[in-house]
Amino acid sequence: MGICWSDRSKSLSPPKGLTRFKSKRGDGEHSHISSSKVSSASIPVTPRSEDEILQCSNLKNFSFNELRTATRNFRPDSVVGEGGFGSVFKGWIDEHSLTPTKAGTGLVIAVKRLNRDGVQGHKEWLAEINYLGQLSHPNLVKLIGYCFEDDHRLLVYEFMQKGSAENHLFRRSSHFRPLSWNVRMKIALDAARGLAFLHNSDAKVIYRDFKTSNILLDANYDAKLSDFGLARDGPIGDQSHVSTKIMGTHGYAAPEYLATGHLTAKSDVYSFGVVLLELLSGRRALDKNRPTGEHNLVDWAKPYLINKHKIRRIMDNRLEGHYGLGQAQRAANLAFLCLATDPKYRPTMNEVVTSLEQLQKPSEVLRSEREGHNGQSNGRTKKT
Ligand SMILES: Nc1ncnc2c1ncn2[C@@H]1O[C@H](COP(=O)(O)OP(=O)(O)OP(=O)(O)O)[C@@H](O)[C@H]1O
Numbered sequence: 001m002g003i004c005w006s007d008r009s010k011s012l013s014p015p016k017g018l019t020r021f022k023s024k025r026g027d028g029e030h031s032h033i034s035s036s037k038v039s040s041a042s043i044p045v046t047p048r049s050e051d052e053i054l055q056c057s058n059l060k061n062f063s064f065n066e067l068r069t070a071t072r073n074f075r076p077d078s079v080v081g082e083g084g085f086g087s088v089f090k091g092w093i094d095e096h097s098l099t100p101t102k103a104g105t106g107l108v109i110a111v112k113r114l115n116r117d118g119v120q121g122h123k124e125w126l127a128e129i130n131y132l133g134q135l136s137h138p139n140l141v142k143l144i145g146y147c148f149e150d151d152h153r154l155l156v157y158e159f160m161q162k163g164s165a166e167n168h169l170f171r172r173s174s175h176f177r178p179l180s181w182n183v184r185m186k187i188a189l190d191a192a193r194g195l196a197f198l199h200n201s202d203a204k205v206i207y208r209d210f211k212t213s214n215i216l217l218d219a220n221y222d223a224k225l226s227d228f229g230l231a232r233d234g235p236i237g238d239q240s241h242v243s244t245k246i247m248g249t250h251g252y253a254a255p256e257y258l259a260t261g262h263l264t265a266k267s268d269v270y271s272f273g274v275v276l277l278e279l280l281s282g283r284r285a286l287d288k289n290r291p292t293g294e295h296n297l298v299d300w301a302k303p304y305l306i307n308k309h310k311i312r313r314i315m316d317n318r319l320e321g322h323y324g325l326g327q328a329q330r331a332a333n334l335a336f337l338c339l340a341t342d343p344k345y346r347p348t349m350n351e352v353v354t355s356l357e358q359l360q361k362p363s364e365v366l367r368s369e370r371e372g373h374n375g376q377s378n379g380r381t382k383k384t
């Protein structure tokens, strides 16, 4: 989750070039933890104390012992992943009482355990509880509870059986079969819906850490966003942006955010464009193993995105050509718009959702919609 450093990266097989960063500037960070009781689409905008956040009624406060039992003493073979925050373990609890059960029975959970290294981790652990404790949507991962005991900080989530989109796109092993075109577009749409939901919430939440490792997939490849450690309430009143320390993951952050620290919902739209490009190309946002000129995915791919004849050059070979060229062109065009250097030319996430919905409609449906529409107006195809 959102632990950010300038000089540390993940402890387990970090993808080359993909490091988290934090600006050295200490100014301008308005911690804006918001208030009030749980509701699906609203985080009211009054700051809340740590106690208020933790008392959030629908999360279980687990004891450390319970989580130790649920994960069989944090057995190394229960580790399902590792990120900047710490290790993630698989565990089991009873569906109703939420107490630990025998491995393989009851509800499967993912337990994220914070490495014991300081203040920043605690802040992000709390941000996760603040946001995921209040927001609920089919495309946000469900937080079941947390543990806050002595210096232990853990988070307990629903278990996402297929792991992260990052693993499926970039890991080469028999365990991860290449994602089909339809699944890729479904992941893009699900994730876009998650972001649109955040942007439309009362607090206009900005996610700030959108990337393929934070998109988790359930058994049906339904995608959900996880990791709200860097999320922030959006600007209020007539403010155009939120001023922040510059934090995020190299390769995904919007250029104007990196230059100024000014955060807006359009920063998420840019990161969405990068992820869409990763889904199309099967290449990482940053990859130092590629030839010179191809390290940065956006810089390399942008010129091809709006050229009908060159689009195949950026498409993932692992798709083996199994995609409609028209759909690929529309998806590439959408990525291009999201990656506009000037944020005002980027679409909103609502617009992105609409485009992806259209893109995924079977051509017969689109045709009949067009015909239906024309039928209502004058029964003829309109020429412009
Ligand atoms: N709820 C979950 N269910 C199943 N697997 C999970 C869950 N949460 C995390 N994981 C696995 O653990 C891995 C590590 O997750 P984590 O969020 O800690 O780090 P990350 O997103 O890879 O990196 P970063 O620290 O930069 O966010 C994920 O990539 C995923 O494979």
Ligand SMILES: [Mg+2]
Residues within 6 Å of the ligand: 001, 002, 083, 213, 214, 226, 227
């Ligand atoms: Mg993560």
